Amino acid sequence: MKILVPAKRVPDPNSTIKVKPDGSGIVTDGLKWVINPFDEIAIEEALRIKEKLGGGEVVLIGIGSKASSEQLRTGLAMGADRAILVVSEDALDSLGVARVLHKLVTDEKADVVLMGKQAIDADSNQAGQMLADLLSWPQATFASKVELAADQKSAQVTREVDGGLEVLSMPLPAVITADLRLNEPRYASLPGIMKARKKELKEIPIGDLGVDTTPRLKVLKMEPPLKRQGGRKVASVQELVQLLHSEAKVI
Amino acid sequence: MGDVLVFAEHVKGKLPKTTLAAIEAGRQAASRIGGACHAVVLGKGVDALGTETASYGVRKVFVVDGDALEHYVADAYTEVLADVMKQKTIDLLVATSTAIGKDLLPRVAARLGAGMASDVVHFNEDGTLTRPMYAGNVIATVKLEGSPRVASIRATAFDAAKKEGAGEVEKLSISLDPAKGKAKFVAFNETKSDRPVLTEASIVVSGGRGLKNGENFTTYLEPLCEVLGAAMGASRAAVDAGFVPNDLQVGQTGKVVAPTLYIAVGISGAIQHLAGMKDSKTIVAVNKDPEAPIFQVADYGLVADLFKAVPELTEEVKKLKH
């Protein structure tokens, strides 16, 4: 079974994000970069499936600047077999990402695509669903459990939805997007890191793919959010209830 | 110039507040574009819901009814929605970023080759849109090129549409090839709760890792929710630890709420949590660590052991209500 896992380079979720004074983007100086946390979960799931089946291949795909190879190496160190970096200096929108992935998934003849539900930079939550449609494959988004049938021809996926958990079954190939509770990703081991250096990481200039990636969604301007005026402390529960009643008038 | 179509999601035969917000957003968008705002209702046995939807100030409601639409599944719903979009030459599709909205809209966008903006909080006069990025650390002005276009909206940023006039209801028959929908609905394991729905409540009490276990949510937070008539929420840490069900998670990657009162108990206030509640009208934090970041956004902060403070709070509120 060949599993493709798209993985995006994003700022560490624990870092402080600041907007450039001219509003053209975020300040990247000194920022730490990581694999998008949801994609890390997708990689872990792909590795577990491969380990369980005792065979198969896990191929990572990154789209972005050459620096994204750092995150792909980390994914290879976790245990993925090889990686492809589609080099693009311009940021794509989710439709552009889905179109690039559509081309690669077709070329690679993947059986399953496992990816993150959302990239935590733009917070779009779109690419997986878009890819599924371009491929005319079924989709299972927000997965918290993935069970493959013994014949590897179908999957049953539990999804985190409003009001509870939904179970879907679908034939493969399919696109599955990971939610937080799917698993806890492993750390790359030292031998893993050593091995990763020798694994294949192929770079393809985006222009070579012949895919239209002109963004339909354009970011014109960025601003910091309005700051909330908080910070007042109360001395006791009695004072709190008093203020909620007579000042804030919310109870 | 073009028309707007609102996907009217319904839950248990009703239009939730989140859907009414989408209708309001659709009306706002239509007034910017200079077109009409329509809505679409999909499902099985949804004629009455179509009429109900038509009473919220939309020009037309398209109703597509059928067995294949009984349970929401992305493939079938995409097929139908894309068909309606084309038949009615819609310029902009709008729905709320609920679990269904998030699952469905990008798929429809891809089908139509349309650009999509997620979690829109405002449709601006000049045709641009406003949406948060980076867990709400950035407010971006964006533009969607071409037509049609797709936008999911954040329900907390729009008022609920009010009853106003009666739009026309038009039944559409769209035949679905049952063999084509590949994903099959198997089961829905509903979280049983007597509490108000998180995204509808005017008061939310959320618990975090500080609660230590699931029983403490029942022993300490439930009674407080009860006296306040509040919905219960939680941090990711509390959900990950299995204290409470997943759909209670508030935050960047969970639910976004903006009640009149939000009480955070034993929650540190990570940026990902703040992203889901910092637009609440009044925020209260109860935490034993005076340095916890949650206090920076709290209108009223109480530095205390929650196991002592929460029962007291429940008692004080009870007294107030009597």
Ligand SMILES: Cc1cc2nc3c(=O)[nH]c(=O)nc-3n(C[C@H](O)[C@H](O)[C@H](O)COP(=O)(O)OP(=O)(O)OC[C@H]3O[C@@H](n4cnc5c(N)ncnc54)[C@H](O)[C@@H]3O)c2cc1C
């Ligand atoms: C990709 C990604 C997505 C995420 N999405 C979300 C999201 O949507 N929502 C979300 O909430 N988080 C999210 N997180 C996680 C977030 O970063 C934090 O880890 C999480 O919010 C912490 O939860 P917490 O505040 O309950 O736990 P902690 O940070 O451990 O805080 C517990 C708090 O309880 C207090 N406390 C302990 N005991 C007591 C007591 N007896 N009395 C009073 N106070 C006490 C402590 O002082 C502490 O401040 C996400 C993280 C990532 C990486």
Ligand SMILES: Nc1ncnc2c1ncn2[C@@H]1O[C@H](COP(=O)(O)O)[C@@H](O)[C@H]1O
């Ligand atoms: N530039 C990228 N490179 C690789 N994968 C990506 C990229 N952008 C998005 N993805 C994948 O698509 C998922 C959803 O992204 P988004 O629609 O941007 O929220 C992410 O979790 C990734 O798995």
